[in-house]
Amino acid sequence: MGILDQIRTLLGRNDSAAAPPKTTDGIVERRKKPRVDARExxxxxxxxxSKTILVALRKFLRSAGYETYEALDAETGLALMREHRPELIFLDIVLPGMNGFAALRAIRRDPMLRDIPVIMMSGNEQAMEQFFGTRIGADDFMKKPFSRYEIFFRIERLLDEQLVPRRPALQPHPRAAEFDGAA
Structure with missing residues (x-):
């Protein structure tokens, strides 16, 4: 119940109970749509x-039944990947030591890790970062700050029929030739 509905109830004017879910062009409002999570x-x-980002993501993911591992830098993250073989990675771009792009290249070159879906994150909204990340193998991009909805929306897009995160089929960017200088 939203704040306006609560006020209407307090004033004795609760006419929203009979109203259908809000839609935009026939699409049910996101809060009314059931969320699809990866398997427990x-x-x-x-x-x-950022410890704040680690704590926030851990809280959201664990509340939905995910098992989480955390690293404050890429080198530690790569070691954890080899030890625990995650099924999904959230990777910041700006990190101390090895940056997120270098870590992503290392992941994609490692036969044991290359098939793990990676969602890159950055507080910088530059489209070039997003484009470059996808060109070297990121499966999605999430800008910070993010919402709980954003996290689960990104995960849901990567789920297969068995609710396991998978890398989507790699398709070239529609304007890739322009950036390769092959136009």
Missing amino acids: GTRVLIIDD
């Missing part, structure tokens, strides 16, 4: 140098 116990690695 899905292993997620979070690599971010």
Whole structure:
């Protein structure tokens, strides 16, 4: 119940109970749509140098039944990947030591890790970071700050029929030729 509905109830004017869910062009409002989560116990690695981001992601993911591992830098994250074999990785771009792009390249070059979906994160809204991340193998991009909805929306887009995170089929960017200089 939203704040306006609560006020209407207090004033004795609760006419919203009979109203259908809000829609935009026939699409049910996101809060009315059931969320699809990965299966219980899905292993997620979070690599971010911000303890606040680590705690927030851990809280959201564990509340939905995910198992989380955390690293404050890419080198520790790569070691954790080899030890625990996560099924999904949230990877910050700006990290101390090895940055997120270098870590992503290392992941994609390692035969044991290359198939793990990676969602890159950054507080910088530059489209170039997003484009570059996808060009070297990121599966999605999430800008910080993010909401709980944003986290689960990104995960849901990567789930297969068995609710396991999978890398989507790699398709070239529609304007990739322009950036390769092959236009």
